[in-house]
Amino acid sequence: MLIRVELPQHLRQLAGIPTHELSLPLAPPITLNAILDAIEAAYPALRGTIRDHHTQQRRPFLRFFAEMEDISQLPLDAPLPTSVAEGREPLLIIAGIAGG
Numbered sequence: 001m002l003i004r005v006e007l008p009q010h011l012r013q014l015a016g017i018p019t020h021e022l023s024l025p026l027a028p029p030i031t032l033n034a035i036l037d038a039i040e041a042a043y044p045a046l047r048g049t050i051r052d053h054h055t056q057q058r059r060p061f062l063r064f065f066a067e068m069e070d071i072s073q074l075p076l077d078a079p080l081p082t083s084v085a086e087g088r089e090p091l092l093i094i095a096g097i098a099g100g
Helices: 010-017 032-042
Strands: 001-006 021-025 060-067 091-095
Touching: 001 032, 010 091, 021 032
Parallel strands: 001 091
Antiparallel strands: 001 021, 060 091
């Protein structure tokens, strides 16, 4: 099964990815952890940029969206919505903006 993932520009640039969307082959169950493992395996430059090396938790200024819903607070091993798991909809990884 091919899973679709959209990454923010700074991560695409770091990994040398020319397009806005990745397609990754994954076997069920499709979870955030499985997707992040696949991204880090395919693009080693992204290790530690989406989740912390030690805690494996999401980096503070990145958010995950599936079906237009923020799923950043879900456990990383929770199953993703069927539309994402089947590759019909992409998992969006969005960079947050901070400032004052």
